[in-house]
Amino acid sequence: MTDTLKKYLFEDRQVKVQIAELRDTWRHAQSHVQYPPPVRKLLGELVAAATLLAGNLKLDGSLVLQMHGDGPISLLVVECRGDLSLRATVKLREDHELPEDGTLQSLLNTHGKGRFIVVLDPRDKLPGQTAYQGVVPLEGETVAEVLEHYMLASEQLDTRLWLAADDAKATGVLLQRLPGEGGHGTDTQLASNDLDAWDRACHLAGTLKAEELLSTDSDTIIRRLFWEESLLAFEPLPVRWHCPCSKQKVADMLRMLGAKEVESILEERGKVDVTCDFCGKPYSFDPVDCAELFLGDPLKPAEDGSGTPTLH
Ligand SMILES: [Zn+2]
Structure with a gap:
């Protein structure tokens, strides 16, 4: 299994950890078109993010992440289904120049009209049921920041993401603070810790750099970050490229x-x-x-x- 989504839970169930590592899937996404490096990086990060978020939902249908731009990139889109099969594409504006050092803001939000749209489309809709759609401005310097803003604004969930992509790999780590009993220390054991589990997890993952994410396999990353923590590991889930287009x-x-x-x-x-x-x-x-x-x-x-x- 080359492409996987792996999920873990802190033993005290306050924090969820996920890591996605995509090679074949990501190679497929680029097989028919050569994206300029800054575009490839943004799309790869969005692919990793969609995998992490889709894996987080109990979704029978698809999750579509779209970044609509008003600059050189007109659209980045990733569609990830509940079985973690996904497809992705980019639409560029032909009359715009694409700077080598283009960033999310300069490529997608040139005039401040960029939008991030999240669509949750159930497969078997009930009569009258439509897809859920959330729209927010493109706030943030990176794909991870845009998604973190979205998750906090729309889902009221503390979520942190670390994403990276090059031509060979699209990858990312997600941390999420779980609602419920999590975060409220009631006993002396929690009180005796300097930081609660969420702060600890963010602090540990905060050291992650894109180069490390790209050059290191997911098991090693999880071990390096959380070797002092007790993590419950779930069965890894396969991720694959699939385009359901047909005549x-x-x-x-x-x-x-x-x-x-x-x-x-x-x-x-x-x-x-x-x-x-x-x-x-x-x-x-x-x-x-x-x-x-x-x-x-x-x-x-x-x-x-x-x-x-x-x-x-
Ligand atoms: Zn197709």
């Missing part, structure tokens, strides 16, 4: 686009080519395929007739 889903998207729009693309190019933004898989619809799309409903109007075809 059927592209066909549905083209139907949404409407017969008129599809015909005009056909007239111009002789066929309709759509490439999956996430995995790069090409889908081609010749005139016969296109005619079949609208069989029986040839005049269905476009529900969203604007823009070029993109796949979600």
Whole structure:
């Protein structure tokens, strides 16, 4: 198992620790496109963060983290399902220059209009149920800080994240203070400690540097950080790349686009080519395929007739 999410609990159950280590999954995410290093770093950190947060939810469906930018990056998106299969992609603005030393703020929040959006989409929705969506400004210098702000504002949960990514690995550590009995020392044992478990855990993990996260395996990191603590370890969970795109889903998207729009693309190019933004898989619809799309409903109007075809 190369890609894993590992979970631990402090013995006094005040603090949850998780570590995600992704190599194959992350390699897949970059297999069809070469991202410039600053973009790759942000996307890799968001991939690690999505894995850590999805692993934290008892989710039958998907968690989607989106960073909408108003600068050189227009969108970073990661979709992680309850089984920890995920896909991710980036949309860049072609007319913007991408500085080598670009940061989250300079690449995504150039004019202060960047947004971080979290979508929780249950797989089997009840009638009338819609996906949960939380939107916050892009506050923070790093992906970790943006998420920490979000978790505190929306979930009222103390969460700390350390994230890192290079071309070979996307990785991160999550600490979360557990609600309930945690944090309230009632006996002398707790009172005798200088710091409670949460402060201790944050202090220990606070020494983590990106280089260490990237160059060290997850077991070693956990041992180095918490060797003085008693941790309960859970069974490691596998993480994998999976893009659920299909010709059927592209066909549905083209139907949404409407017969008129599809015909005009056909007239111009002789066929309709759509490439999956996430995995790069090409889908081609010749005139016969296109005619079949609208069989029986040839005049269905476009529900969203604007823009070029993109796949979600
Ligand atoms: Zn795909």
